[in-house]
Amino acid sequence: MIVLLWVIFPAFLLFYTSFLRYDNVHPIIFNGLGNYQKVLDDRLFWIGVKQIVIFSIGTTVLTSLGGLIIALCLSAITRAGGLFRSLMIVPWAVPAVVSGIIWKWMFSPDFGVVSDLLMKVGLISKPLSIYGDPNLAMLGVIIADTWTRIPFMGIILLAAFLSIPSILHEAAKVDGAGAFERFLFVDLPLVKGPLLVGLLITTIFSFRTIDIIIPLTAGGPGRATYVLGYYVWDHITKTLNFGMGAASGVILFFITAAIAGIFVYYMRK
Amino acid sequence: MRKSLLESRALSYGIAILFLSLMMLPIYWTVVTAFKPDTETYVFPPVYFPKEPTLTPFKLLFESYPFWDYIQNSLILTAVTTAFVTFIGMLAAYGISHYPYRGGHFVLITLLVTRIIPPLSLLIPFYLVVSYLGLVDNVLSMIIANVYLTYPFAVLIMKAFFDSFPRELIDSAIVDGCSRTGALFKIVLPVGAPGIASAAIITFLWTWNEFIYAMVFTSTSQAQPITVGVFDCIGDIFVNWNQMCAGALLATLPGIIFVFVAQKYLIQGLTAGALKS
Numbered sequence: 001m002i003v004l005l006w007v008i009f010p011a012f013l014l015f016y017t018s019f020l021r022y023d024n025v026h027p028i029i030f031n032g033l034g035n036y037q038k039v040l041d042d043r044l045f046w047i048g049v050k051q052i053v054i055f056s057i058g059t060t061v062l063t064s065l066g067g068l069i070i071a072l073c074l075s076a077i078t079r080a081g082g083l084f085r086s087l088m089i090v091p092w093a094v095p096a097v098v099s100g101i102i103w104k105w106m107f108s109p110d111f112g113v114v115s116d117l118l119m120k121v122g123l124i125s126k127p128l129s130i131y132g133d134p135n136l137a138m139l140g141v142i143i144a145d146t147w148t149r150i151p152f153m154g155i156i157l158l159a160a161f162l163s164i165p166s167i168l169h170e171a172a173k174v175d176g177a178g179a180f181e182r183f184l185f186v187d188l189p190l191v192k193g194p195l196l197v198g199l200l201i202t203t204i205f206s207f208r209t210i211d212i213i214i215p216l217t218a219g220g221p222g223r224a225t226y227v228l229g230y231y232v233w234d235h236i237t238k239t240l241n242f243g244m245g246a247a248s249g250v251i252l253f254f255i256t257a258a259i260a261g262i263f264v265y266y267m268r269k
Numbered sequence: 270m271r272k273s274l275l276e277s278r279a280l281s282y283g284i285a286i287l288f289l290s291l292m293m294l295p296i297y298w299t300v301v302t303a304f305k306p307d308t309e310t311y312v313f314p315p316v317y318f319p320k321e322p323t324l325t326p327f328k329l330l331f332e333s334y335p336f337w338d339y340i341q342n343s344l345i346l347t348a349v350t351t352a353f354v355t356f357i358g359m360l361a362a363y364g365i366s367h368y369p370y371r372g373g374h375f376v377l378i379t380l381l382v383t384r385i386i387p388p389l390s391l392l393i394p395f396y397l398v399v400s401y402l403g404l405v406d407n408v409l410s411m412i413i414a415n416v417y418l419t420y421p422f423a424v425l426i427m428k429a430f431f432d433s434f435p436r437e438l439i440d441s442a443i444v445d446g447c448s449r450t451g452a453l454f455k456i457v458l459p460v461g462a463p464g465i466a467s468a469a470i471i472t473f474l475w476t477w478n479e480f481i482y483a484m485v486f487t488s489t490s491q492a493q494p495i496t497v498g499v500f501d502c503i504g505d506i507f508v509n510w511n512q513m514c515a516g517a518l519l520a521t522l523p524g525i526i527f528v529f530v531a532q533k534y535l536i537q538g539l540t541a542g543a544l545k546s
Contacts, residue, residue, distance in 0.1 A: 086532045090524075211480045232392075
């Protein structure tokens with residue numbers, strides 16, 4: 001029961017604060033739904049919603065692709081498998097804020113290694129700056145976040161792939177299924193459950209990502225990477241409007257819960 | 270030996286190596302930069318293999334920032350949180366797993382729901398509690414928050430491990446005159462050790478890596494953990510990138526060590542915590 005109190009009390013306090021006029025300027029009074037009204041009327045809030053949707057879709061798609069590729073490769077590997085798996089999960093163990101810093105250095109317009117590599121490959125002709133182009137900035141943030149999320153996806157999918165009995169593959173092969181068909185009709189249906197779990201966790205975690213964005217772009221340039229989490233963060237650390245911060249926090253929670261609900265519904269089916 | 274889409278093993282190795290090299294690039298780049306003198310840091314095109322590796326960035330880092338304090342704070346914070354969460358979580362997981370009681374299922378669902386609430390949303394309530402208790406800029410504030418954040422997942426991991434433990438063994442121990450708690454310590458613990466280790470390691474890393482709560486709760490090196498410390502090295506005008514990377518490397522070190530030493534536990538724990546719930 002103590003556990004229960006421990007869980008419910010912060011949530012209760014969050015809801016309670018979201019109904020208060022708590023801006024650290026005026027005296028605290030009960031404000032009903034005033035905060036929600038203000039948040040929903042705020043242009044910045046809707047920018048945040050738009051950016052978080054783009055960000056989350058981008059991250060989830062790239063993470064699933066990356067996770068699938070690496071898990072498929074590692075499931076076919078026997079020698080030095082432990083080393084490969086360790087290397088795969090290294091990015092997971094890097095503190096998110098440090099990832100942001102590292103990527104900021106890699107994307108540096110002046111001394112960036114990413115610019116240099118892309119130039120060597122011949123994709124671009126002059127150093128690129130993710131801080132000059134809103135689309136590039138979003139792409140940069142998505143790449144940095146994907147980097148930290150691939151390991152988890154990879155781990156889950158690897159476990160799933162390894163649990164598929166190889167006899168199924170043999171059978172499909174006898175029936176004349178090509179490599180790609182076997183992947184599509186044997187592997188994918190069997191890893192559907194874990195894949196959905198991975199997608200769910202990646203999506204709801206990308207909704208709360210700001211540790212990476214704070215050092216990398218700080219929401220900029222302009223508002224190009226100003227995700228919803230950043231909106232909450234700004235109310236807590238910059239405008240110090242705790243009432244609106246709590247209200248937008250509640251909204252963020254409900255969006256996340258709705259997404260989780262949809263996924264759980266599909267998994268049950 | 271399992272065959273998949275990638276028919277030839279050579280191809281699998283090839284793609285894996287290429288992919289992992291790309292994944293390792295940021296780590297490599299951090300390590301290399303941390304040992305570069307200024308002359309090799311601020312050049313374009315960048316230097317891939319430093320010609321004169323040096324420890325100067327580390328030296329300057331410790332001279333210009335209270336980095337020992339950061340490390341110390343992080344260690345205290347992480348050690349206390351991990352010990353507390355692992356012990357309390359173990360009792361809870363054992364209870365839920367082996368002694369179904371009314372509302373046990375409800376507790377489990379509550380734990381899952383807490384995992385869905387974005388920590389960012391709970392920042393304000395926690396800040397209010399912490400400032401009410403007068404714990405702002407105190408390591409204790411972050412311990413409270415991190416225990417809250419890591420506890421559910423730790424319980425889920427350990428529960429998954431305890432679930433696979435045969436009930437008969439415990440029953441027979443109790444018949445032999447062992448108390449329930451005795452059974453926990455004498456029988457379940459030794460067998461469930463991998464699960465407990467997984468939970469402890471994952472809790473450790475999460476706490477060590479936590480940033481936003483620490484950023485809001487602390488303001489001086491008296492309490493700031495290493496993640497905040499590294500972030501503070503980003504100057505207003507100019508960033509000392511080689512020092513920055515030295516700091517980033519130090520902050521990442523525990524993670525890298527655990528990944529290589531305890532890879533098996535990490536993978537088991539993450540899979541168990543994610544899938545079996």
